[in-house]
Amino acid sequence: MIDEQQIRKIVESVVASVAGSSDGGLPKGTSGAIVSPAPAPKKPAVPSSAAGIRGNEGVFVRMEDAINASKRAFDEFAHFGIRERERLIGIIRRVTLDYAEEFSRMTCEETGMGNVRDKILKHRNCSKNSPGTEDLVSRSWSGERGVCLEEYAPFGIIGAITPSTHPVPTMVNNSIIMLAGGNTVIFNPHPGAKRVSAHALQTFHRAIVAGGFPENLITCVENPTIETANILFNHPDVKLLSITGGPGVVKAAMATNKKVVAAGPGNPPVLVDETANVEKAAEDIIKGASFDNNLLCIAEKEVFVVETVFDRFMMAMEKAGAVRIDDIHMNLLVEKAFIKSDKGGHVLNRELVGKSAEYIGDLVKVNVPEGTRIIFGETTMDNLFVQEEQMMPVIPVVRVRNFDEGLKRCLEAEHEYRHTAIIHSKDMDRITKFARIMNTTIIVANGYSTQGDGPDDGEAYMAFTIATPTGEGVTSPRNFCRIRRLAIAESLRFV
Ligand code: NAD
Helix, strand or coil: CCCHHHHHHHHHHHHHHHHCCCCCCCCCCCCCCCCCCCCCCCCCCCCHHHHHCCCECCEECCHHHHHHHHHHHHHHHCCCCHHHHHHHHHHHHHHHHHHHHHHHHHHHHHHCCCCHHHHHHHHHHHHHHCCCHHHCCCEEEEECCEEEEEEEEECCEEEEECCCCCHHHHHHHHHHHHHCCCCEEEEECCHHHHHHHHHHHHHHHHHHHHCCCCCCCEEEECCCCHHHHHHHHHCCCEEEEEEECCHHHHHHHHCCCCEEEEECCCCCEEEECCCCCHHHHHHHHHHHHHHHHHCCCCCCCEEEEEHHHHHHHHHHHHHCCCEECCHHHHHHHHHHHEEECCCCCEEECHHHCCCCHHHHHHHCCCCCCCCCCCEEEECCCCCHHHHCCCCCCEEEEEEECCHHHHHHHHHHHHCCCCCEEEEECCCHHHHHHHHHHHCCCEEEECCCHHHHCCCCCCCCCCCCCEECCCCCEECCHHHHEEEEEEEEECCCCCC
């Protein structure tokens, strides 16, 4: 049996021999899996899985090789204390700030969704505001029979699925909160964002290794697919799955026998009642819903307004710069934004997700001035823009008789995702009732959605993985740790 250290030595020597060959060594942009290297004379054959272990700055061809490398990295990382982990997190924060614009441009180009200005902000937010090791506060208590101490320990290798809507910010946020706990992370990025994801991962990886940390603390596969996700989901060395995506991937992960932290879809409703500061509500809704062309899972997606202030609200939206469209154009937009499915019902037209208001207005021949952030119009409850998580800067507004009807409609539109809901009201009893009945992970009262997930806007720390179905909520390092207890009997109680 060759032990891991021996394998590593062999791999290194083979890599050295390949690097010295006429093709110039490892092919750039290919994972670094050493494709059939001619075994050097007098050296034992290299198992192919061991050869792949090296990857190309954290990017691998085969998921199995990423897992092997991550396992080794986890063992090495165990020698780094909490202060060192914090230094590592500092490197990731700095690189994210330095490359915010580059990553944002690349993401827009590759995914065709969102806008560079807001994506830069997203990168900055997750760099500055993702919690680090300070979140891991141990607990202790004492009594006549001794002392108990509880600490946060790593799980090991975490398999992380990231969405196309914010591929790099999710990678950054996940890396920070998972490495803080001493874990290693393997990403299976969204196929629609695989190039920027691999590029960002390599950029972070380079800085991490240059900082004196082990290779492969974060890794990904070059060509992520459902198959590579399934290898990650089912591999015995992967101890925890972190899923950030829509209903399909959450369902698939929850069918495994692993612990899953799942951040599923949302469809955040907004209720504006007659006591609200209606003008401010309109401005807040435009601000929250338009951010990155409404790609955020927490963003305002449909609005219910009590009828006595309905007209005032619609005027306030226009005054604040949103473009109102009539029901004929709203219905035309429905036809563009949703495609009839073979199985009956509708599916979202992905081509329109995250596009600008101008682009969407053009499709139905509505004049939307340059720089417009939101299109809006009155609809009924059954409109697909109300019912579906549409992720477009198009806001349907539904008239309701009173607060209670509005609350009922919000509850229906949220579909029990238990994600986010927003209320504008000056009546504290109604805000309390709204929060209790909606039962969502995040409630924002009298503000815009991102005030519930990020301290630059409000008082909240931020996560890009808001674990709704599995209940961890706005995730932080402690959600990716095992709690371990040391019980000291008959001692250490010193008073
Ligand atoms: P998506 O569901 O299309 O894809 C997410 C990831 O899952 C991708 O990597 C995809 O390849 C993979 N995937 C899809 N089906 C799979 C399956 N059956 N098995 C294995 N892997 C599979 O999501 P998206 O469109 O990129 O992102 C938007 C969705 O993510 C929205 O629904 C949004 O609300 C949600 N989201 C939620 C949060 C949160 O914190 N709750 C954060 C961001 C995004």
